[in-house]
Amino acid sequence: MTLAPAPADWLLEKSQQIPRGVALTGEQTLSYEELESQTSRLAAGLTTQGVRHGQIVAVQLESAEQLARLFYGTLYLGATLLPLDPALERGRRDRLLATVGAHCLIARSPSSATGVAWIDPATPLVKAGDGVAACTPRPLAGDGIQLIIATSGTTGEPKGVQLSAANLAASVVSSGQRLELHGDDCWLACLPLFHIGGLSILLRCLAAGARVQLEEGFDPERIWRQIVQGGVTHISLVPAMLDRLLRQSAGQTPPATLRVVLIGGGPLSTTLAQWAHDAGWPLCVSYGLSETASQFATDCSPRAGLVAGRVGLPLTGYEVAIGAAGRIRVRGPAVMRGYANVAGVLGQGLTQGWFETGDLGRLDEQGRLTVIGRVDDLLVSGGKNVHPAEVEERLMQCPGVVEVGVAGRPDPVWGVILVALFNGEVTVEQLTRWSQQLPGHLRPRQFIRTGKLPRNRMGKLNRPALLALLDQ
Known part of the structure; x- marks a missing residue:
């Protein structure tokens, strides 16, 4: 052209x-x-x-x-x-x-x-x-x-x-x-x-x-x-x-x-x-x-x-x-x-x-x-670099998950632990069991079922708002 x-x-x-x-x-x-x-x-x-x-x-x-x-x-x-x-x-x-x-x-x-x-x-x-x-x-x-x-x-x-x-x-x-x-x-x-x-x-x-x-x-x-x-x-x-x-x-x-x-x-x-x-x-x-x-x-x-x-x-x-x-x-x-x-x-x-x-x-x-x-989203848990997007990509493969966002919660032993906020038909117990197949450093230690996840006008996950949601 x-x-x-x-x-x-x-x-x-x-x-x-x-x-x-x-x-x-x-x-x-x-x-x-x-x-x-x-x-x-x-x-x-x-x-x-x-x-x-x-x-x-x-x-x-x-x-x-x-x-x-x-x-x-x-x-x-x-x-x-x-x-x-x-x-x-x-x-x-x-x-x-x-x-x-x-x-x-x-x-x-x-x-x-x-x-x-x-x-x-x-x-x-x-x-x-x-x-x-x-x-x-x-x-x-x-x-x-x-x-x-x-x-x-x-x-x-x-x-x-x-x-x-x-x-x-x-x-x-x-x-x-x-x-x-x-x-x-x-x-x-x-x-x-x-x-x-x-x-x-x-x-x-x-x-x-x-x-x-x-x-x-x-x-x-x-x-x-x-x-x-x-x-x-x-x-x-x-x-x-x-x-x-x-x-x-x-x-x-x-x-x-x-x-x-x-x-x-x-x-x-x-x-x-x-x-x-x-x-x-x-x-x-x-x-x-x-x-x-x-x-x-x-x-x-x-x-x-x-x-x-x-x-x-x-x-x-x-x-x-x-x-x-x-x-x-x-x-x-x-x-x-x-x-x-x-x-x-x-x-x-x-x-x-x-x-x-x-x-x-x-x-x-x-x-x-x-x-x-x-x-900026990179987390260090137990001395290993973990990117939330990689964990989210894996968790989205669980049947019944509609949305998922992963954040880090401060921890005196691990530095941060991974917490997954999600919605969909799957329960906390079901997602916890399903996640056992993930590598240890990519496995969230806590799952929280919530409503619609915060996103900006372009549909991107709003991570600062996700952290605020986690604090609540």
């Missing part, structure tokens, strides 16, 4: 090459010609609100459609978008805005950060661009920062990951080579657009001239109905979403039109993967981060997800290595320009172009990457 250097150019090209091709469906249907026209007027509307080329526009909105349109608008205007989780607490939000140097905030309430202008999202010019003349596009240069993604910040202040237009283009090219997205395809987007996994869908479809089916949140009944209708060829899910869709489908095989079910955002259990394979779902298990502009390793083989933690070969353009401490390291043209900082210095968080993740991993002889788990 050969692309123009700036994502804004892709919209202009597609509006000329396939003007009547469907670009976006959701609350309304837009062709590429209509999307370009509305985006041009929206960009002009933003200009009337004081937004200029090269400025950073923060957006904190619930509406996926509104955020998508503002993303296209900032591409067109040559501004940098900072999409924010609507649930991000105001104080942490405002500190992030000050750190990245945001010029304005489009949200329901203003920011207390110095120098950040507020734009009401109900302003008609911002909402639709109605009655405003079109403007001339001013795409950012390849090295211009097109997007800043806020890391989740579950244990500290969120960081701003700076991604250039060239980073985003490189990611789209690499992804397209592995996933084969075509102009007549449709990618259903139900991931939050303030995450790189959600916004990447918009970019991939824009580059390929494909259609985005944009969803406001995740409704398994509605999404399964759309899959059954046969129009969806690609869908991105986190494991918890896959689980709910499998339950919704009640064993029914999806139509052959569905070619790619891209799984990311957290570890996929082999039990869930086997269930999906048995039901005929075409899984592609991926691994990526905001810092790598989304996926950089993906396994679309017939056994994808059936080996715990294996995420396949790196995509074209990415170099992957394992550091001395066992951490996964990656570099390539899609790796971020660095974390945003008050001084505006590029390269923060990188060492000679390498980004060292917070995940432990290993590479096999064929170059396939296996993700073991987060470094």
Whole structure:
């Protein structure tokens, strides 16, 4: 795939090459010609609100459609978008805005950060661009920062990951080579657009001239109905979403039109993967981060997800290595320009172009990457390193377990003992007996049956909240 250097150019090209091709469906249907026209007027509307080329526009909105349109608008205007989780607490939000140097905030309430202008999202010019003349596009240069993604910040202040237009283009090219997205395809987007996994869908479809089916949140009944209708060829899910869709489908095989079910955002259990394979779902298990502009390793083989933690070969353009401490390291043209900082210095968080993740991993002889788990989650029990994800993966194989989370409880003899919090039809006694087959250092010493486990909006297990639940 050969692309123009700036994502804004892709919209202009597609509006000329396939003007009547469907670009976006959701609350309304837009062709590429209509999307370009509305985006041009929206960009002009933003200009009337004081937004200029090269400025950073923060957006904190619930509406996926509104955020998508503002993303296209900032591409067109040559501004940098900072999409924010609507649930991000105001104080942490405002500190992030000050750190990245945001010029304005489009949200329901203003920011207390110095120098950040507020734009009401109900302003008609911002909402639709109605009655405003079109403007001339001013795409950012390849090295211009097109997007800043806020890391989740579950244990500290969120960081701003700076991604250039060239980073985003490189990611789209690499992804397209592995996933084969075509102009007549449709990618259903139900991931939050303030995450790189959600916004990447918009970019991939824009580059390929494909259609985005944009969803406001995740409704398994509605999404399964759309899959059954046969129009969806690609869908991105986190494991918890896959689980709910499998339950919704009640064993029914999806139509052959569905070619790619891209799984990311957290570890996929082999039990869930086997269930999906048995039901005929075409899984592609991926691994990526905001810092790598989304996926950089993906396994679309017939056994994808059936080996715990294996995420396949790196995509074209990415170099992957394992550091001395066992951490996964990656570099390539899609790796971020660095974390945003008050001084505006590029390269923060990188060492000679390498980004060292917070995940432990290993590479096999064929170059396939296996993700073991987060470094910060590692427990030491009886002098042995134990990763909760490995124990959870094994316990999920016990019949009747629906969810399980493993935490460490301080112990004067062992350092920590493993405690498993779980739910499902299995009893504490049954799970205790079943676990006797596990190696001693991977066997929890206590099992607690509980309700639904705490997860973040991407479906990842919230380990700090799990520890708090254990304390209760």
